[in-house]
Amino acid sequence: MYRLLIADDEALEREGIEWIVTRMMPNTFEIVHAENGRIAIQKAYEFRPHIILMDIKMPGIQGLEALKEIQAHHPQVKMILVTAYEYFEYAKEALSMGVKEYLVKPAKRDHIVELLQRLIAEIDQDRKQRDEAFAMRDKLFQLLPLAETEMALVFMTDQVNETEVGQLADILELSIAKGCAIVLAFREMGHPPQKELSIEKKKIYETVKNAAKAYIKDRVGYVVSSMVHWHMVIFLLEKDSIRDEVLREEALGLGKKLVEDLFEHRGIDATVGIGTVRMDIEGIRRSYFEGVFASTYHKEWGSLCHFEDLTIPSEEETEGTDDPSTTDYFAERTYVELAIKGIREEREQRTWSVIDHAITFIQEKFREELSLEEVAEHVHLNPHYFSKVFKQETGETYIDYVTRLRIDEAKELIKDGQLSLKEVCYLVGYKDPNYFSRVFKKVEGVSPTEYRNQL
Numbered sequence: 296m297y298r299l300l301i302a303d304d305e306a307l308e309r310e311g312i313e314w315i316v317t318r319m320m321p322n323t324f325e326i327v328h329a330e331n332g333r334i335a336i337q338k339a340y341e342f343r344p345h346i347i348l349m350d351i352k353m354p355g356i357q358g359l360e361a362l363k364e365i366q367a368h369h370p371q372v373k374m375i376l377v378t379a380y381e382y383f384e385y386a387k388e389a390l391s392m393g394v395k396e397y398l399v400k401p402a403k404r405d406h407i408v409e410l411l412q413r414l415i416a417e418i419d420q421d422r423k424q425r426d427e428a429f430a431m432r433d434k435l436f437q438l439l440p441l442a443e444t445e446m447a448l449v450f451m452t453d454q455v456n457e458t459e460v461g462q463l464a465d466i467l468e469l470s471i472a473k474g475c476a477i478v479l480a481f482r483e484m485g486h487p488p489q490k491e492l493s494i495e496k497k498k499i500y501e502t503v504k505n506a507a508k509a510y511i512k513d514r515v516g517y518v519v520s521s522m523v524h525w526h527m528v529i530f531l532l533e534k535d536s537i538r539d540e541v542l543r544e545e546a547l548g549l550g551k552k553l554v555e556d557l558f559e560h561r562g563i564d565a566t567v568g569i570g571t572v573r574m575d576i577e578g579i580r581r582s583y584f585e586g587v588f589a590s591t592y593h594k595e596w597g598s599l600c601h602f603e604d605l606t607i608p609s610e611e612e613t614e615g616t617d618d619p620s621t622t623d624y625f626a627e628r629t630y631v632e633l634a635i636k637g638i639r640e641e642r643e644q645r646t647w648s649v650i651d652h653a654i655t656f657i658q659e660k661f662r663e664e665l666s667l668e669e670v671a672e673h674v675h676l677n678p679h680y681f682s683k684v685f686k687q688e689t690g691e692t693y694i695d696y697v698t699r700l701r702i703d704e705a706k707e708l709i710k711d712g713q714l715s716l717k718e719v720c721y722l723v724g725y726k727d728p729n730y731f732s733r734v735f736k737k738v739e740g741v742s743p744t745e746y747r748n749q750l
Contacts, residue, residue, distance in 0.1 A: 302335035332356030447520035478586035564596035
């Protein structure tokens with residue numbers, strides 16, 4: 296039900312309007328009265344009405360004053376001003392304040408009902424738009440961790456799709472023009488049970504994520520990766536054309552904070568390596584490899600090392616030499632590249648396994664009403680993400696895939712010749728024979744009747 300507040304100093308006017316509303320719009324409104332402006336303001340706070348019918352002229356705080364007070368605290372409420380002819384100038388002033396509806400006494404019942412119905416339609420539309428906005432926000436919140444993980448992998452590997460990178464940056468509201476990497480290396484735990492290992496890695500991840508959020512606040516952009524074997528990385532990214540030296544200082548400060556927090560909260564001696572500030576995706580990726588090398592350079596747990604403070608010759612300069620430090624650097628880089636490749640392959644295999652499970656479910660249920668949301672829930676994925684992955688893995692949208700299954704089944708049933716076209720329509724999951732015929736013709740180029748006649 297909707298809530299209606301009737302504010303008028305004349306009891307007969309209030310009761311007359313309530314009688315009209317309850318008689319002509321039964322079970323639509325919960326109604327309260329206010330006999331003056333002050334009480335109207337009070338009832339607006341307590342009752343939180345969807346619609347207010349407000350008389351312009353009342354003793355004490357008058358209608359326009361009450362209107363201003365209520366609008367200031369309840370901007371969503373729909374206001375209807377009620378006025379006599381001699382006070383119509385007041386109504387015009389209210390219209391200039393944004394109130395769009397008014398009634399002139401004595402108001403006809405049909406006019407009152409028409410006005411209330413129109414406002415109910417507006418309220419329903421506002422509610423629908425608000426729900427859609429909330430749903431979109433919820434979807435975005437669910438996608439943000441996935442987008443952050445994917446963006447981190449973009450920086451860590453050379454498999455880059457420029458369009459996808461731009462979309463990820465837009466979703467995360469980040470600049471990828473400049474940045475540097477902070478790499479954390481952890482001791483391996485040996486061979487604990489997989490569940491125990493997963494729990495420990497999750498705790499480490501949450502400690503790092505929380506420390507980064509608390510330290511950085513909103514001074515720079517950042518992306519936190521998932522665990523890559525026993526490494527993690529935080530990419531600090533340019534914000535508001537920040538200077539290189541400022542980004543470098545932020546990285547050093549956060550690196551020290553991470554070493555302290557991991558030891559204090561988790562009892563872990565992590566080693567931190569920081570890469571140099573570089574431009575664009577390729578540069579940030581190079582900073583990552585620098586950070587990986589710096590994180591293992593001193594071979595001492597709990598240390599922090601900035602690659603910029605080391606003297607490392609280029610790959611070309613070391614060709615033909617046996618310098619152990621450079622050998623370690625390129626070996627570490629190879630190790631990380633292989634680890635990331637393994638993660639991608641494992642993730643792709645896991646993704647296909649989920650889609651394969653979804654396809655099996657669809658093939659069992661396509662003859663029934665089956666929405667994308669139901670399938671996504673069955674495989675425990677966000678519907679938006681499931682839709683995207685399904686198209687990537689199968690080459691078809693969910694709707695096209697289900698339609699193809701249904702039409703292929705319909706063709707087999709028509710060839711069998713035992714059923715009428717209407718029976719075929721219902722058996723393959725359609726409830727409307729006319730709609731089935733249109734879909735069939737769109738897919739096959741002929742109607743079901745024409746298809747049967749061609750056999």
